[in-house]
Amino acid sequence: MLLAGAALAKPPAGGVFCAKYPTSPECVGKQPSCAYCHVAPPQRNVFGTTLEPSLAPGAARPLSDGDFSMALPGALTAIEAGDADGDGVTNLVEIQQGTQPSDQTSKPVDRACQGTDNPQYSVCKYDLRYVYKKVLLDFCGASPTFSQVKDFQARADDANRKAFIAAEVERCTQTEFWRGKNGQLWKVAHPKIRPVGSLKEGEDPGGIPLADYYDDYALFAYTQTDDHDAREILTADYFVRRATNPTRYTKVQDLPGSQKVDRAHRAGNMTTAWTLTYFVMFTALPRNAASQMYRAYLGLDIAKQEGLYSVANEPQDYDAKGVQARECAACHATLDPLTYPFRNYNGISSPMYETQYVPNRIELGFNTTPRITxxxxRGVIFGQSVENLREWANVATDSDAFAISTATDYWKLLVGHPPKPDENTEFVATWKRFRGEHQYRVQKLLQDIVTTEAYGAP
Ligand SMILES: [Ca+2]
Ligand SMILES: [Ca+2]
Structure with a gap:
């Protein structure tokens, strides 16, 4: 975040920025990351460099967090009319439109229609025939035939065509292409589960079979289909069995032999045999597991300084990894308290060996450093204290970040890219409906995305 003198990036910066510009897309359900002002803290980008001289000029550096927070709103005002990156758009307009005031290539796009010479489609306008073709391709995996398109065009009116498209989305999301093994839903799950073939247990086994991550895909697909609640990907205390030909996902209480965490300590895909094997592995404090869950399901990458909510007196560095060093502390004040609720979930370390919840796991297996036990x-997520990983999951899934991240996954899959500044109004409406009236039903989110201008304007 913003920098004062030679000190680190300033964790309060995002909050102060958003108090001043609450309607900036950077502040809708999130806060700007450090990259808004920095190349990498402490090095500033061109916007941060422009801002710095206006920040409590003459005051001794480094500024305290308090002095910095007091000075920041005025400094931002002072440079609003400027154009730090020289792209012809003022800093204020870029802040309001959600483009980067430090990047010449990022500026608001004029959505006025250009090039009306495409006879196939009504360009820059939601086009039902285009949408119909795209829906079949995206959800069923095949373009409509010539006669299907002719039938579509012959329908009574646009209301009838829209209803037909909605029904086609429902039909196609039943197909193997959408919900089957390695289908569209599995593709969305790949970067979350991070499968490794050589470690696969069960179906399609690898050379060193350790855990069956098809269970993780099954829970993912189940929570994203039919009338199921997408939050259960992190909160489920059950498992999902997958049947094939055709693929069917069924909720089950246990998966004997495959999943070992007891019901009281399950938190969806955060506590599966695969997650504990691969992301906890041999570590006492599995920061890798916490940061992967934060990134995969909440869209916040701590390595890119996103989602930082520094906790006072952290990091404590119980495992003596040197995370109190200046260049580490800014991220670890968030990451370490995020990790503590994983302390009793065993990966593949002795003497427990099983991927289980073990109440005294660290005491039993990790007498490595003086303070480790x-x-x-108890940890902290989004500034909120939680007693255990299940509470962590509840706070996580109740956040705007979860709704935004889920909506972004499907926006990317269907629209083809993350929401752009000129699509932001539609995108915000979409994730808010997903969270609000749709109560986290992905099926309804998909229907919403299909009706956006971003999806349906060629
Ligand atoms: Ca600019
Ligand atoms: Ca710019």
Whole structure:
């Protein structure tokens, strides 16, 4: 975040920025990351460099967090009319439109229609025939035939065509292409589950079979289909069995032999045999597991300084990894308290060996550093204190970040790219409906995306 003198990036910066510009797309359900002002803290980008001289000029550096927070709103005002990156758009307009005031190539796009010479489609306008073709391709995996298109065009009116498209989305999301093994839903899940073939247990086994991540795909697909609640990907205390030919996902209480965490300590895909094997592995404090869940399901990448909510007196560095060093502390003040609730989930370390919840896991297996056993199970996510990983999951899935991240996954799959600044109004309406009236039903989110201008204007 913003920088004062030689100190680190300033964790309060995002909050102060958003108090001043609450309607900036950077602040809708999130806060700007450090990259808004920095190349990498402490090095500033061109916007941060422009801002710095206006920040409490004459005051001794480094500024305290308090002095910095007091000075920032005025400094931002002072440079609103400027154009730090020289792209012809003022800093204020870029802040309001959600483009980067430090990047010449990022500026608001004029959505006025250009090039009306495409006879196939009504360009820059939601086009039902285009949408019909795209829906069949995206959800069923095949373009409509010539006669299907002719039938579509012959329908009574646009209301009838829209209803038909909605029905086609429902039909196609029943297909193997959408919900089957390695289908569209599995593709969305790949970067979350991060499968490794050589470690695969069960169906399609690898050379060192350790855990069956098809269970993780099954829970994912189940929570994203029919009338199921997408939040259960992180909160489920059940598992999902997958039948094939055709693919069917069924909720089950246990998966004996495959999944070992007891019901009281399950938190969806955060506590599966695969997650604990691969992301906890041999570590006492599995920061890798916490940061992967934060990135995969909440869209916040701590390595890119996103989603930082520094906790006072952290990091404690119970495992003596040196995370109190200046260049580490800014991220670890968020990451370490995010990790503590994983302390009792065993990966593949002795003497427990099983991917289970073990109440005294660290005491039993990790007498490595003097303070390691002082690691609490209580942690903090989004500034909120949680007693255990199940509470962590509830706070996580109740956040705007979860709704935004889920909506972004499907926006990327269907529209083809993350929401652009000129699509932001539609995108915000979409994730808010997903969270609000749709109560986290992905099926309804998909229908909403299909009706956006971003999806349906060629
Ligand atoms: Ca500019
Ligand atoms: Ca710009």
């Amino acid at each position: 002082q690691t609490p199970e």
